Amino acid sequence: MKKLLLSSVILGCISPVYAQEALGFAPNSKSPVVNPDSTVTLSIRAPKAEKVSVFGFSAYQPIELTKGAEGVWSVTTPKLKPDLYTYSFDIDGVRTIDPANAYTARDISALFSEVIVPGGNADLYAVQDVPHGTVSKVWYNSPILGMDRRMTIYTPAGYEDNKDKRYPVFYLLHGMGGDEEAWNELGRASIILDNLIASGKAEPMIVVMPNGNGNMAAAPGHTGDGMYTPNGEYSKAEPGKFEKSMADIVKYVDSHYRTIPDKAHRAIAGLSMGGGHTWRTSMMMPDDFDYIGLFSAAVRWNGSGVDNSDEGLIKPLERQFKQAPKLYWIAIGKEDFLYDLNKDYRLMLDGMKIPYEYHESEGGHTWTNWRDYLVLFTPRLFK
């Protein structure tokens, strides 16, 4: 009786007869498979397809799959550098995720499948069996933006148990089209922090990832606007207002978390638009951040509400560097479309004899670079 019961429960749950909306299994094909030689084999069963390609492994040049037995298409990529790759299939003109892969990340309105090719920094993007921090979706009120807004907050392992300990805070800002989920999903920020802290390479710290779109309360689907199709909400934001509202965020974090509320224990960094936000915020709040990271930053960007006049740019920069931050770190890829903008900015800083560190990488305006920059920048903080 007991055995029978057990079987019926299990059968009931996984057999097609009973399977209702509660249970979903991937198709039998195993994809992706990461091979020992750092290639990745992808496969998908599409018996009637005429052409199947995969995008994502070679800077957006598609790789064609070959049809094999039982309608299963497959391909093995060239040897790949260690990294987190996002990819999608194109089956006769229909773009889709890999249906055999449960792991995806959203980028604006599209989902991509994910796979990690291990080695190097990519091992920091994979969850390891180390102590894990807590990741929370927190709502705060912003008087400056006039709304309740959502952010992602990482508190390091041990935060809940060491009730007397106070922590430094790292504010980490996303780019255009992103939101408060971008750094943690595509950027793997909390996983990277877990791993860097566990290995002693980074100090335990709180990481705050706000929504940098000053007109939005939260990521798509998390507001009363419903499950609309996101299209990158940046264009509607009032220039410069999000940067002003960083003061609300710092105030909220300092009053709700066990922070060390001074310049020496605050860092700020951002990518692309968020690099512009970082650049401008650190200038507007010269006494608040000792560590500043500009990742492929949209510096001098009009959208930041700054002009290039003496009043708008030169004097605030001079003011910021009167008590120079401990680290002003500029990073960009050689192929980044913002390369020249950053070069001009560095020339200006040189002319003003403003000290900074510069990191030039291969590649362009990519999460590959931004994850790398996070891995390089974070160990420099609060030491």
Added chain:
Amino acid sequence: MKKLLLSSVILGCISPVYAQEALGFAPNSKSPVVNPDSTVTLSIRAPKAEKVSVFGFSAYQPIELTKGAEGVWSVTTPKLKPDLYTYSFDIDGVRTIDPANAYTARDISALFSEVIVPGGNADLYAVQDVPHGTVSKVWYNSPILGMDRRMTIYTPAGYEDNKDKRYPVFYLLHGMGGDEEAWNELGRASIILDNLIASGKAEPMIVVMPNGNGNMAAAPGHTGDGMYTPNGEYSKAEPGKFEKSMADIVKYVDSHYRTIPDKAHRAIAGLSMGGGHTWRTSMMMPDDFDYIGLFSAAVRWNGSGVDNSDEGLIKPLERQFKQAPKLYWIAIGKEDFLYDLNKDYRLMLDGMKIPYEYHESEGGHTWTNWRDYLVLFTPRLFK
């Protein structure tokens, strides 16, 4: 110059020339469209397909789409009851999410697209512009299971600001194949709680959603096991051990959150396997839970490590009801494959003169029912 710069930054970010892995947009087709008459129109561009169907709107009978202009297939469903629907396309034998829909939920190893048909309880499944609680992914140590494990914890709006206020706790358990993400994703638990609390229908409470698979530390992809293909890890768990480890969870929550740590301020409920866990845990901890919810519960389930003898079942039940809980709530659908099991259990309770409340719904073993049960059960708690 400023205008030029702005344009180049925006163009640089969204034009195909520059679009790198940072930006993804859905195809132009708008799908799904929820119509005013509670039908849903779905469409997908698949110019070369021979047959396109959608699964999910009629108890797993597929609905065929029709090919129209420019290779766009579409269909309008029959009028649908208000609910959250999960669905997927089948394009010539390839299962895929709706590429124009950014909203998905994972169910074991498969992703499904999501759409809400508004009205009735479904309005509680949609995010409303009300005060929102905080949702956290928290790691705790379980001495009984011998590992660090992850759970989802919801703290209600106001928790962070009312530092002197203490809250009741609702432990909410998932079913087979699920994990600590299931109730919040497929079950929309934190959204439902936000809405019920904001309208005054439910008390502000903490909701704890652990991982009920005693052999797993966390949902797939969140452990050192990497991004493996989940297959429902339930079969490997030692029977009864998760229920024992609920004591670790209660202890952790009472020592890390501002709870009211007594029976009158603790509820526990679960669906299917989690209903079995609830049933057994509430028997093993008779002085700890005053509100018990069995949703389509696998009661008497061998996997709970209980036998049906006097020692294993009758005496613990008598012990539990010596100080009867305030609410012992049994709910199941008429078509649920566990219907007879629950009927037998109720007959036994009747014979023992044990008081309970019974809710019988239409339908079967589905999230439709479990979300409904959550909406019915939660307002009954802590009053």
